[in-house]
Amino acid sequence: MKVSFEGISKKYKGKWALKDFSSNLEYGIYGLLGENGAGKTTLINIFVGILKSDQGRVLINGSDVKNIGIDFLSHIGYLPQYPQFYKEFTVLEFLKYMSVLKDIPKEQGEKRAKELLSMVNLSEAKDMKVGALSGGMRQRVGIAQAMLNDPDILILDEPTAGLDPQERIRFRNLITKFSKNRIVLLATHIVSDIEHVANQVILLKKGELLKQGSPRELTDEIKGKVWSITVTDDSLEEMLHLKISSMMRDDQGIHLRVIADKKPADHAVHVKPNLEDVFLYYSSEGEKW
Numbered sequence: 001m002k003v004s005f006e007g008i009s010k011k012y013k014g015k016w017a018l019k020d021f022s023s024n025l026e027y028g029i030y031g032l033l034g035e036n037g038a039g040k041t042t043l044i045n046i047f048v049g050i051l052k053s054d055q056g057r058v059l060i061n062g063s064d065v066k067n068i069g070i071d072f073l074s075h076i077g078y079l080p081q082y083p084q085f086y087k088e089f090t091v092l093e094f095l096k097y098m099s100v101l102k103d104i105p106k107e108q109g110e111k112r113a114k115e116l117l118s119m120v121n122l123s124e125a126k127d128m129k130v131g132a133l134s135g136g137m138r139q140r141v142g143i144a145q146a147m148l149n150d151p152d153i154l155i156l157d158e159p160t161a162g163l164d165p166q167e168r169i170r171f172r173n174l175i176t177k178f179s180k181n182r183i184v185l186l187a188t189h190i191v192s193d194i195e196h197v198a199n200q201v202i203l204l205k206k207g208e209l210l211k212q213g214s215p216r217e218l219t220d221e222i223k224g225k226v227w228s229i230t231v232t233d234d235s236l237e238e239m240l241h242l243k244i245s246s247m248m249r250d251d252q253g254i255h256l257r258v259i260a261d262k263k264p265a266d267h268a269v270h271v272k273p274n275l276e277d278v279f280l281y282y283s284s285e286g287e288k289w
C-alpha cells in the first residue's frame with residue numbers, strides 16, 4: 001500500500017492553507033505534526049474527499065483517488081477532529097449502525113464492534129447512551145468506529161483530544177498493534193502522542209512540508225543544539241530571552257532546557273534532543289514557523 005500526495009494546494013480567501021504539499025506514505029504510523037492552523041485538517045479533509053484541493057492529487061498505489069470512487073471508502077477509516085454522534089443511540093447501537101453504513105455484514109459488524117469496545121476499554125459502557133458519555137469516552141467510541149471496517153488506511157485527526165494519560169497510552173498501544181501492514185496517519189500538535197510510536201513524522205508549517213523523517217532522523221538533525229543550564233533565581237531573568245523548552249526547580253537551582261545553535265552560557269552542557277525540541281527548534285526560528 002502506498003499513498004502519494006502530489007503537489008496539494010488549497011487556498012482560503014487568498015490565503016494558503018496548504019501549499020504544494022507532496023509526500024509518500026507506505027506502511028507504518030505517520031505523525032502529522034504542526035501547530036494550530038498549520039493545515040493538518042485541510043490535508044486530511046482533502047485526502048478523505050470532504051474537501052477539494054485547488055491543485056494536486058492523491059494517489060493510492062498509483063491510482064488517483066478520484067478514479068477509485070466508492071471503493072476507496074472501504075479502504076479507509078476516519079476519525080474527524082470534531083466527530084458527531086447520534087446521542088440517543090447506545091454505544092453498541094451506534095457502532096452497529098456505523099457498521100451498516102460501512103456495508104459490513106450484520107453479525108460481523110456486531111462482533112467487530114464488541115471487539116473494538118474491549119480494545120478501547122469501553123465494554124462496560126456498551127449500553128450507555130452516547131450522549132451520556134464523557135468527552136474522552138466519546139472520543140474512544142470515535143476511534144472504535146474508525147477501525148470497524150479493518151481499514152488499510154486509518155486517518156485520525158487529533159485522536160487523543162480529551163483522553164486521560166492512561167487512555168493515551170492504551171490508544172498508542174492500540175494503533176501500534178493495528179499499524180502492521182497498514183498506514184496510520186495521525187494528525188496532532190501534541191508531540192508526545194507520536195514521539196514513541198510514529199515511524200515517520202511529517203512536520204507541517206503554515207501549509208508547507210517542512211520536514212519528513214523518522215523521529216531519530218529529525219532529532220539527529222538538531223544534535224548539539226539542545227542544552228541544559230542550571231541557574232539561580234537571580235540569574236534566571238537574563239536567560240529568559242532564550243528558547244526554553246522546559247524549566248524545573250529543585251534544591252540545586254532552576255534547570256533550563258534550552259534550544260540554541262550556539263552555546264548559550266559558559267556552563268551550558270549538551271543534552272540529547274527529543275521530538276519536542278525539534279518542534280520548538282523549527283517553531284523558534286521566527287520566520288520559519
Ligand SMILES: Nc1ncnc2c1ncn2[C@@H]1O[C@H](COP(=O)(O)OP(=O)(O)OP(=O)(O)O)[C@@H](O)[C@H]1O
Nearest residue numbers: 012016017034035036037038039040041042043189
Ligand atoms: N473553511 C475555512 N475558511 C477559511 N479558512 C480556513 C477554513 N478552514 C481552514 N482555514 C484556514 O486554513 C488554515 C489551516 O487550517 P487547518 O484547520 O487545516 O489547520 P490545522 O493544522 O488542522 O489546525 P488545528 O491544529 O488548529 O486543528 C488556517 O489558517 C485556517 O484558519
